[in-house]
Structures are given as structure tokens and as C-alpha cells.
Amino acid sequence: MGAIVAITLTFSSCSLISFNHNAIKVNESNKQLVQVQAPAKIPTTKEIVDTLASNEFEGRFIGSKGNEKAGQYISKIFKDMELKPLFGDTYYDGYLQEISKQYGDGQFESFEAYKENTRVSTVNNVIGVIKGKDSKKAVIVSAHFDHLGDVDGKIIRGALDNASGVSALIKIANTLQEKSTEKSFDEDIIFCAFNGEEEALAGSRAFVDEIKSKKLYDSIYNINIDSIGAKDGGNLALKNMSKVSNKLYDAVKTTLKNDNIGFADTRVKGAGDHLSFENAGISNVFFVQEGIEKLVHKPTDTPDILDYNQIDKIANSISNFIQENNGVVFND
Structure with a gap:
């Protein structure tokens, strides 16, 4: 402890x-x-980002030592917060992942070249849970911790993408864990630090397949956080592109308005782990910033481009939303 x-x-x-x-x-x-x-002292938002974006974590490319250290770091924080493991007695949830030598190595000249440069290995998501009164209902808060590693000799640190989301995830978990000691929630609150997002959402897809095949919950929804708090990133881009999440988006927007969090009816290019839930017909909402396309996947994605007060404000608002909607089922 x-x-x-x-x-x-x-x-x-x-x-x-x-x-x-x-x-x-x-x-x-x-x-x-x-x-x-x-x-135990839980690290601050800035401390988490600084650590995940440091040289030691090597850009967190999946299959690398830096990626493994990131998983260990998050698992230790979950333990210090006294979250429960969702599966067995460990926060690690392993799945099989194709791993190339470097991000973007999918363009091989031949199948033989692909086989030479790719291996299949077991890697881990990191999953913790606050157990609620109804074990058949859950809200899943997620953020991916993997990134691009070393590209052309430069570490792509991924402070915005997505150490920012992981730091918000941890702040939300800590806030709600403290609240749960006063009164239990009516549902499980699951915290997923996903791996493999940069590799076709592999970690979140494996997780969704697992909870569905095991029939763990009758009712779930997902809040996914990916790239928030950039000083030059603009508002949250909160355009609802989902076919199954109208009620959830409307409720989230109400809380954000009450908490004076700016958002716009815009979308960003690219995929995120919420799509693994969308493709399974599970309600989901995507927290992402408007202007991230010009900021992510670059050596300049470093901790100094972030507004940590803004990350904390968004995390606090998500915590408020979960408390205000304790036990609510979001099915369109």
C-alpha cells in the first residue's frame, strides 16, 4: 500500500x-x-504524461520493452488505487498480436518479407474495475497506452496521443474509487488501458470479443479518451458518428455544458478504440480534440504542448457524468 x-x-x-x-x-x-x-501517492496528470513520454518508455511501440514498462507502470498505479482485477488475480489481460519491427511496416514487398519482419506474440491490455451492486451492468472507460516508438531515429513520444488519455483515465479511476468507499455504485466501472490501438485497434477488439464471448454483462457502454488537452487543439470534437449512441451523446453533452467544457459538432479523421464497441453494437462516446491531426504522430508530440488543467477539467467532468448517471442504461 x-x-x-x-x-x-x-x-x-x-x-x-x-x-x-x-x-x-x-x-x-x-x-x-x-x-x-x-x-500510496497517485501520480499527478503531468507526472503520468512525463513518465509515459520519457526516454525510458521508448515511444511505447507494441512489443517493445518501453511498451511493457508502460503496462507495468499503469498496473502498479491500479494496484496502488486498490482497483480490482477484472480477470483473475492480475490486471494484465493478454491477447495475440502481430508485431512488426516498427510502426508502418505494413507495406512489404512480398509475403516472404512480411513473414521475416513480423511475429505473433502475446501482449497485454491493463484492466481494473470498481465493483458495483449490479454485476451485470458496467460502464467501460478506456484509453490506449501504446504508440509509435522510434521512427527514422526519433522517438515519437505520444504525449497527446495518448499519454493524455491515460492520465485522464487514471484521474477518473482515482476519483471514483474514493467515491465508492463512501457508497457503492449501482454498476461496475471498468478501466481499460488498451494496447495495440495503433495496430488496427487490436487490444480493444480482443477485449470486446472476450467480454461478449464470456457474457460478462447484460448492459454496457464505453467512454473512450484519446488525445485531449493540447494547448493548440481547440475544443472537443464531439460529433456523434455512432449508430447506437444517441442517448449517450446527448447525456454527455448535458454534463459538459453544466461543467463549462467547450465542445463542437465536428469530427476528426482516423480510428479509435470506441469503434471496437461500435462494431459490436455497444453504445460509445469518443473524447478527442478538434485539431489533433496537425499534432499527433510527430516528434513534436511532447509533454510541453499540453494544458494539464484542461485535461483535469475533462477528467472531472467525465467523473461527474458517471456519478450523475449511476446505473443508467444507454441503449438507443
């Missing part, structure tokens, strides 16, 4: 004193070293 704090206390009498539910035994000199369990 975190660090052990040493405290020296001096007492004039009594040999046994209760302090924060811990027994404290006073020695002959009336001085005793007391051990008090301190709660």
Missing part, C-alpha cells in the same frame, strides 16, 4: 495507546518508534 512513515512519540505515562487503529507500545524510556501505514 505505500510507504511506512516513522513517527517518534513521547508519553508521560500509560504503556499502551491506540492511535489510528494501530497499537503503540511505549518502551522503558517512554519513547517508541511507531509505524503508520500511509496511503
Whole structure:
């Protein structure tokens, strides 16, 4: 659970004193070293982005050591927050992934060249859950943590894409976990740090297939966060392109308006993990910024381009939405 704090206390009498539910035994000199369990410190939004975008994490390309370290880092935070694993006794949820030597290596001259440069390996999503009263209903909050790695000798750090989303995911999880200690939610709240988004949404597709094949839930919806908080990114692009999510989008927009979060009826090019839910007929909403096309997949996608207060505001609004809509089923 975190660090052990040493405290020296001096007492004039009594040999046994209760302090924060811990027994404290006073020695002959009336001085005793007391051990008090301190709660684990959850990293700030900026600390998370700085870590995921650092040299150590190598751009988080899937199958790389940096990608594995990112999964370990997120898993440790989930453990410190005391989230429950969704599957078994680990936050890791493995699936098979085709891995090339580098992002964009899909253009091979021949099938033989493809085989030489590609392997199939088991990689992990990182999944945690706050258990609610009704184990057949769930909201799934997701953000991908993989990125492009080293391209042409330069690390593509992916601060905006998508360390920003992961930092928001963790802030939401921490906020709602603290709320759940006061009163249980009416549904499970699942937090998915997906792998393989940059490789055809592989991690989220594997997860959706798994929860559907195991018939874990009768009712679920997805909130996917990908590339938010850029200083020059504009408003959230909240155009509803889904065929199954009208009620969910309307409810989300109501909360954003109440929280003074700017959004526009625009869309961005490209795919995101919400599409894995869309293709399975599951309601989903996509949190992404308007102007990301000019900012992502470049060496300049570094932590200094982000507004961390804005990321926190969006994360707080998503937390508010989940609390305000506790147990609500969003089916069109």
C-alpha cells in the first residue's frame, strides 16, 4: 500500500495507546518508534504524461520493452488505487498480436518479407474495475497506452496521443474509487488501458470479443479518451458518428455544458478504440480534440504542448457524468 512513515512519540505515562487503529507500545524510556501505514501517492496528470513520454518508455511501440514498462507502470498505479482485477488475480489481460519491427511496416514487398519482419506474440491490455451492486451492468472507460516508438531515429513520444488519455483515465479511476468507499455504485466501472490501438485497434477488439464471448454483462457502454488537452487543439470534437449512441451523446453533452467544457459538432479523421464497441453494437462516446491531426504522430508530440488543467477539467467532468448517471442504461 505505500510507504511506512516513522513517527517518534513521547508519553508521560500509560504503556499502551491506540492511535489510528494501530497499537503503540511505549518502551522503558517512554519513547517508541511507531509505524503508520500511509496511503500510496497517485501520480499527478503531468507526472503520468512525463513518465509515459520519457526516454525510458521508448515511444511505447507494441512489443517493445518501453511498451511493457508502460503496462507495468499503469498496473502498479491500479494496484496502488486498490482497483480490482477484472480477470483473475492480475490486471494484465493478454491477447495475440502481430508485431512488426516498427510502426508502418505494413507495406512489404512480398509475403516472404512480411513473414521475416513480423511475429505473433502475446501482449497485454491493463484492466481494473470498481465493483458495483449490479454485476451485470458496467460502464467501460478506456484509453490506449501504446504508440509509435522510434521512427527514422526519433522517438515519437505520444504525449497527446495518448499519454493524455491515460492520465485522464487514471484521474477518473482515482476519483471514483474514493467515491465508492463512501457508497457503492449501482454498476461496475471498468478501466481499460488498451494496447495495440495503433495496430488496427487490436487490444480493444480482443477485449470486446472476450467480454461478449464470456457474457460478462447484460448492459454496457464505453467512454473512450484519446488525445485531449493540447494547448493548440481547440475544443472537443464531439460529433456523434455512432449508430447506437444517441442517448449517450446527448447525456454527455448535458454534463459538459453544466461543467463549462467547450465542445463542437465536428469530427476528426482516423480510428479509435470506441469503434471496437461500435462494431459490436455497444453504445460509445469518443473524447478527442478538434485539431489533433496537425499534432499527433510527430516528434513534436511532447509533454510541453499540453494544458494539464484542461485535461483535469475533462477528467472531472467525465467523473461527474458517471456519478450523475449511476446505473443508467444507454441503449438507443
